[in-house]
Amino acid sequence: MITRKRIFLDLTDEALAPEASRSLEREGYAVIPSAFSPDEVAALRADIERVYTELPGDPRNTQSEEREDFRYEMLNRSAVCQRAVADRRILDVIEPLLGEDCHIIANTAWRNPPRAENDHGGGNWHIDAGPHVPRPAGVPWDDRIPYPVFAIGVHLLLEDCPADAGPTGVLPGSHRSGQHPPFDRLTDADLEYEGRKPVLLTGKAGDLAMFASDVWHRRMPSPGEKGRFFLQLHYGRRDIAQRLRPTRDVHHLSDEALSRAESPRERSVVGLHPPLFYDG
Secondary structure (H helix, E strand, C coil), X not given: CEEEECCEEEECCHHHCCHHHHHHHHCCEEEECCCCCHHHHHHHHHHHHHHHHXXXXXXXXXXXXXXXXXXXXXXXXXXXXXXXXXCHHHHHHHHHHHCCCCEEEEEEEEEECCCCCCCCHHHCCECCCCCCCXXXXXXXXXXXXXXXXXXXXXXEECCCECHHHCCEEECCCHHHCCCCCCHHHCCCCCCCECCECCEECCECCCCEEEEECCCCEEECCXXXXXXXXXXXXXXXXXXXXXXXXXCCCCCCCCHHHHHHCCCHHHHHHCCCCCXXXXXX
């Protein structure tokens, strides 16, 4: 666990952190039941449904037939969502891992119907970034060193998400592997990590499902008649850039600098990156 002392990060007493924070560091995920009340969920759901009605699917996701599932940068489009971003019931859990000055890096509403297959990348095993501390397979992490967490995803469930709705599945402990999921098993729902099977982050409306960005996770198969509906809040350490909008739209460059950046590497080195994790 960490804290910001003046301008530097320092270690703090793990025993003072909530159990959910310790679970995120240890297992890579945590679920907080009934974090938001039915009235709060109803207000969030109503305003998010308004955004779905008023705005089309985001053009950044043109390659996916599932573009209508998503609405991005929700805190810019909904005051109710912006209040949720700063809610202490979330921040009290993530700040011991990311620091008191962590910030939102992406904020997307997901409304996924049941599907036999997903063409969006979230339907395969993946990590949201990293691994942040890559290392060879078979090299265990030294448990004397608290495992660093750089980004955390939070799913605020807006409706019940049982096992047959295709909840997010995580492989406990995989965030500590220093590895990404094996490319030849990205679609294998029975993938294991060190003998541990996937844990399904099922829950009721108002629950919070949280996971470290490095943990292996995916949307699990959804054989039922209903899908899932949640507000996703991604938080990162202060050092990690926000990704609410693509860098082609939001950047720090003058018109002159933009015109001089011609090759793909000249563009990426000045901060114009193709959309990837967190960008949609």
